[in-house]
Amino acid sequence: MTAEEIEILTRRLTPRPQSINFRDGAEFLLKDGCPVTVEVTVKTGIRQKLTALCKQYWNIAPELTVKESAAAKKCKPEAYQIDISAEQLNITAKNWQGVANAFKTLRQLAEAIRGTEKVTGYILVPCRIKDYPAMPFRGLHICIFPETPLWDVEKQIRLAAYYKYNYAVIECWGNFPFESHPEICWGDRKLDKKELKRLIKLGKELGITLIPQFNLLGHAAGARSITAKHAILDYQPELQPLFEPEGWTWCLTNPATRQLLTDIVLELYEFFEKPPFFHIGCDEAHDAGSCFECRKHELKDLIREHILYFHDLFKKRKTRLIMWHDMLLEMEDERWQGYIACAAKKHHLSTLYKELPKDIIIADWQYFYDFKNRETPAWPTAKFFKKEKFDVLTCPWKDSPVIESLGNMAEKEKLMGMLETTWHISHTRDSLNTILCAAHASWNPAISQKEYYTEIIFIVFSMHIRHIIWDMKIREYEKTGTAQYQVDPGHHPHQVS
Numbered sequence: 098m099t100a101e102e103i104e105i106l107t108r109r110l111t112p113r114p115q116s117i118n119f120r121d122g123a124e125f126l127l128k129d130g131c132p133v134t135v136e137v138t139v140k141t142g143i144r145q146k147l148t149a150l151c152k153q154y155w156n157i158a159p160e161l162t163v164k165e166s167a168a169a170k171k172c173k174p175e176a177y178q179i180d181i182s183a184e185q186l187n188i189t190a191k192n193w194q195g196v197a198n199a200f201k202t203l204r205q206l207a208e209a210i211r212g213t214e215k216v217t218g219y220i221l222v223p224c225r226i227k228d229y230p231a232m233p234f235r236g237l238h239i240c241i242f243p244e245t246p247l248w249d250v251e252k253q254i255r256l257a258a259y260y261k262y263n264y265a266v267i268e269c270w271g272n273f274p275f276e277s278h279p280e281i282c283w284g285d286r287k288l289d290k291k292e293l294k295r296l297i298k299l300g301k302e303l304g305i306t307l308i309p310q311f312n313l314l315g316h317a318a319g320a321r322s323i324t325a326k327h328a329i330l331d332y333q334p335e336l337q338p339l340f341e342p343e344g345w346t347w348c349l350t351n352p353a354t355r356q357l358l359t360d361i362v363l364e365l366y367e368f369f370e371k372p373p374f375f376h377i378g379c380d381e382a383h384d385a386g387s388c389f390e391c392r393k394h395e396l397k398d399l400i401r402e403h404i405l406y407f408h409d410l411f412k413k414r415k416t417r418l419i420m421w422h423d424m425l426l427e428m429e430d431e432r433w434q435g436y437i438a439c440a441a442k443k444h445h446l447s448t449l450y451k452e453l454p455k456d457i458i459i460a461d462w463q464y465f466y467d468f469k470n471r472e473t474p475a476w477p478t479a480k481f482f483k484k485e486k487f488d489v490l491t492c493p494w495k496d497s498p499v500i501e502s503l504g505n506m507a508e509k510e511k512l513m514g515m516l517e518t519t520w521h522i523s524h525t526r527d528s529l530n531t532i533l534c535a536a537h538a539s540w541n542p543a544i545s546q547k548e549y550y551t552e553i554i555f556i557v558f559s560m561h562i563r564h565i566i567w568d569m570k571i572r573e574y575e576k577t578g579t580a581q582y583q584v585d586p587g588h589h590p591h592q593v594s
């Protein structure tokens with residue numbers, strides 16, 4: 098096989114497998130009755146799922162052999178091996194998760210047979226692929242704004258699962274209609290809970306666990322600060338005592354706030370079907386402790402007691418908290434210059450981390466460095482929390498050099514993983530720069546963007562998006578591609594119906 102052929106085939110694979118060896122020889126034909134062997138540790142239920150997957154991906158019914166083997170037992174969770182010859186397609190994996198990962202790779206590798214107008218089957222070139230993730234937690238942070246239709250969220254979840262992410266943090270922005278507290282939601286912008294429930298179950302089927310987020314400190318407005326909107330206070334001024342006077346942070350000394358937040362997080366916990374993690378936010382709480390009652394206390398004591406209370410609430414339920422890192426580091430501290438740190442020196446929060454349980458996962462969001470003029474940074478904040486015995490998720494945003502650099506650091510430091518953020522930009526080129534780049538960086542950070550981010554990356558991405566469109570059986574122009582419209586797509590192109 099020529100170097101060019103190898104390049105053509107390899108560039109289709111997102112994330113790039115750890116090892117691929119293409120071989121010369123006749124292709125394997127993916128058609129009805131083709132021989133496919135799958136080796137796993139426990140074969141119960143595998144045949145049924147595989148039959149459905151082959152129908153969905155290629156509309157074929159292969160001759161399936163599913164067996165239990167010693168080789169499968171040696172595989173790590175999520176890992177898989179693919180062996181393709183002209184005669185046989187063989188997959189080895191510990192469990193269904195590994196098998197499903199192998200089939201995602203095969204879907205990207207397969208080509209429709211030529212020579213006819215309509216598809217008659219697919220070909221796979223002879224090769225051996227050995228693959229496994231570099232880090233155990235590969236998450237995508239997805240925002241559901243009042244402007245976001247849930248079909249758009251479904252596309253993001255499906256694409257993340259296709260790119261082998263195993264977690265998605267779901268942050269609803271003031272639009273989750275709580276049964277316990279209907280007042281904590283825009284009166285005229287409520288998301289469809291039945292539809293969100295369907296997505297939680299869909300995530301389970303696709304191998305991606307949805308993790309709820311509710312901000313328990315700052316960002317209590319449930320809306321982007323730059324818009325000056327407030328999901329609760331704009332319509333209900335009577336609820337002011339729940340918040341600090343500016344409305345941005347919850348009032349930590351008010352027992353009514355504590356009770357309300359308890360009801361809300363437990364309702365979300367049940368709605369998300371007892372998830373293993375719960376994200377409590379806690380970033381950018383610039384007005385924390387500013388009301389006349391909170392001012393009588395040390396802010397550190399208020400925040401510590403607040404977090405410990407919710408930590409214990411979830412620990413009883415065997416759920417671990419995830420929190421943003423920035424209020425635990427002082428912005429004036431020399432060590433963090435050039436990096437994100439949001440605690441003000443006057444608030445004395447720099448030693449708060451010492452009083453927090455070590456099973457809280459620190460989500461270290463670092464979005465920027467001057468990658469045109471600067472060497473790769475040291476990323477000291479993630480290393481700091483790791484040294485202090487916390488599990489750390491590194492959290493990039495939209496700049497692919499930053500994503501790549503953080504992926505390399507996370508692998509080298511053996512961090513728990515990556516949580517890629519998207520915020521208000523999850524369309525057009527931004528969706529590629531976030532979802533695709535972080536898929537490479539969290540699964541196989543050794544692959545540099547110089548290798549995959551070539552002039553052809555957009556059409557590779559388009560092909561993968563199309564697979565999602567086919568899975569969803571989309572028939573509406575606005576729902577295709579990565580943006581509602583081709584002309585002036587904007588950040589928030591969606592019409593609210």
Ligand SMILES: [Zn+2]
Pocket residue numbers: 340341347348349350351386387388389390391392
């Ligand atoms: Zn207060």
